[in-house]
Amino acid sequence: VVITCRAAVAWEPNKPMVMxxxxxxxxxxxxxxxxxxxxxxxHTDLYHLFERMHxxxxxxxxxxxxxxxxESVGPGVTEFQPGDHVIPLFVSQCRECxxxxxxxxxxxxxxxxxxxxxxxxxxxxxxxxxxxGTSTFSEYxxxxxxxxxxxxxxxxxxxxxxxxxxVCTGFGAAVNTAQVEPGSxxxxxxxxxxxxxxVMGCQFAGAKKIFAVDVNPEKFExxxxxxxxxxxxxxxxxxxxxxxLAELTxxxxxxxxxxxxxxxxxxxxxxxxxxxxxVSSLFGGFKSKDGVPKMVQAYLDKKVKLDEFITxxxxxxxxxxAFEVMKQGKCIRTVISVSPQ
Numbered sequence: 033v034v035i036t037c038r039a040a041v042a043w044e045p046n047k048p049m050v051m052x053x054x055x056x057x058x059x060x061x062x063x064x065x066x067x068x069x070x071x072x073x074x075h076t077d078l079y080h081l082f083e084r085m086h087x088x089x090x091x092x093x094x095x096x097x098x099x100x101x102x103e104s105v106g107p108g109v110t111e112f113q114p115g116d117h118v119i120p121l122f123v124s125q126c127r128e129c130x131x132x133x134x135x136x137x138x139x140x141x142x143x144x145x146x147x148x149x150x151x152x153x154x155x156x157x158x159x160x161x162x163x164x165g166t167s168t169f170s171e172y173x174x175x176x177x178x179x180x181x182x183x184x185x186x187x188x189x190x191x192x193x194x195x196x197x198x199v200c201t202g203f204g205a206a207v208n209t210a211q212v213e214p215g216s217x218x219x220x221x222x223x224x225x226x227x228x229x230x231v232m233g234c235q236f237a238g239a240k241k242i243f244a245v246d247v248n249p250e251k252f253e254x255x256x257x258x259x260x261x262x263x264x265x266x267x268x269x270x271x272x273x274x275x276x277l278a279e280l281t282x283x284x285x286x287x288x289x290x291x292x293x294x295x296x297x298x299x300x301x302x303x304x305x306x307x308x309x310x311v312s313s314l315f316g317g318f319k320s321k322d323g324v325p326k327m328v329q330a331y332l333d334k335k336v337k338l339d340e341f342i343t344x345x346x347x348x349x350x351x352x353x354a355f356e357v358m359k360q361g362k363c364i365r366t367v368i369s370v371s372p373q
Contacts (some may be wrong), residue, residue: 035103037049037371039170040351041082041155043091048352049081049169054093054160056125057152058170059106062364063174066150067117068080068370070190071168072342073100073354076199081355086197092161094154095168096122096199101373102180107175117185118237119196119328122164123131123314124179125321138319140178168196169351171371181324184332189337190345190367194225195327197315198365199338202229204316204323205289207237219277220260223251225341225364227291228258232337233316234287235259243285245273254364259342341365 035056040049059065077094102116105240112118126132129141152174153160153167167173183192202225206212218234220227223246234242235258244260252263262280266273278284318324330336344366346354354366 035172037171038195038348039093039155039167040095040162040348041091041151041160042094042300045084045087045090046082049094050356051349052155054153054155054170056170058106058172059109059152059174061107062109062117062177063106063152063176064109064112064180065101065172066120066180067103067173068095068098068100068120068168068170069084069373070100070193071350071370072196072198072365073097073194073358073368074359076197077163077169078355078358082359088253089161091155091158092163093167093170093173094163095170095368096120096166097193097351098166098168098370099193099196100168100173100185100370101189103172105177106341111177112180112182115190117187119181119183119192119230119324120166120168120173120175121179121181121324122166122197123318123320123321124165124176125319126178127321132319138315138317138323164282168370169348169368171348178321181321183325183328186327187332189373190369191333191342192328193367194338194341194365195324195331197339198225199336200318200323200327201314201316202226202231202289202291203233203236203327203336204290206230206233208317210287210289210370212239212287213238217241217266217281218287218289219243219245219285220255220289220291221245221273222290222292222335223248223255224291227289228255228341228364230289230291231255231259231260234289236336239287241278241281243280248361254340258337264266303316321361341368345369 038055244255345361
């Protein structure tokens with residue numbers, strides 16, 4: 033059955049999204065249709081709408097950091113059933129290809145399974161694209177089963193949605209990619225959601241000193257919550273911050289994590305189809321289907337924080353306001369309540 037539901041449609045670049053009724057087709061072979069309960073706003077969504085400035089890639093439903101409940105499954109789906117609580121993944125994991133079987137990479141040969149031109153959405157008779165194979169600013173979306181993680185049903189969806197992108201990216205950058213060691217000294221540059229998650233990852237890994245570096249001093253209180261021990265504002269110094277760090281640490285830090293969020297870099301990594309062995313900066317090096325449920329469990333066990341990232345809660349109707357708040361740097365994460373659970 034085709035479902036008609038609410039969605040925020042970006043018809044063209046650099047214009048506000050429009051609340052529309054869209055049609056969501058039933059899941060095809062190996063696909064699942066998901067009712068999205070909560071979706072956070074990530075800078076990658078903002079970038080696609082305001083900074084990328086390409087006419088291609090529109091109209092589209094943005095959003096990729098979310099959590100929901102399986103509504104129905106297509107033929108050949110064995111891993112999921114209606115009612116399962118899930119997190120959509122923009123990095124797939126089929127568990128079968130040579131990349132998935134190799135511990136050194138978190139890419140999959142079945143990457144971005146909903147091809148850029150393929151979509152289960154229509155609006156006003158036009159095809160509407162899916163973003164990063166996900167699209168979560170819609171009450172329902174359809175995804176390939178290799179891009180969905182089943183999670184503990186007791187986890188609050190309006191919190192664990194953050195594990196669909198930013199928090200895993202930053203946390204994993206420290207724990208998986210840099211492999212921060214106990215007793216070490218770390219520096220994290222940029223204290224947005226990804227940077228704060230990297231600070232949390234450094235603390236989780238047992239770092240004894242964590243320098244949080246940002247040009248906005250208001251970020252330090254937040255960084256302290258996640259484990260930062262020292263704060264440096266490059267604007268306070270007339271010499272490079274690397275020189276300042278070298279003095280403060282007798283030669284330099286053991287681990288340095290750059291989280292200023294050059295979306296160009298992430299975007300090109302996402303869009304390049306050339307696979308690289310060992311390339312694991314994307315999504316913090318987590319194998320997505322394995323890593324996300326473990327992070328949900330770590331949250332339930334109070335080993336990682338999520339609530340503290342959320343500065344705003346809004347409705348889907350307020351999506352443009354949510355983008356504005358992020359554009360102005362006034363939030364860490366805004367969680368959008370997409371549909372009632």
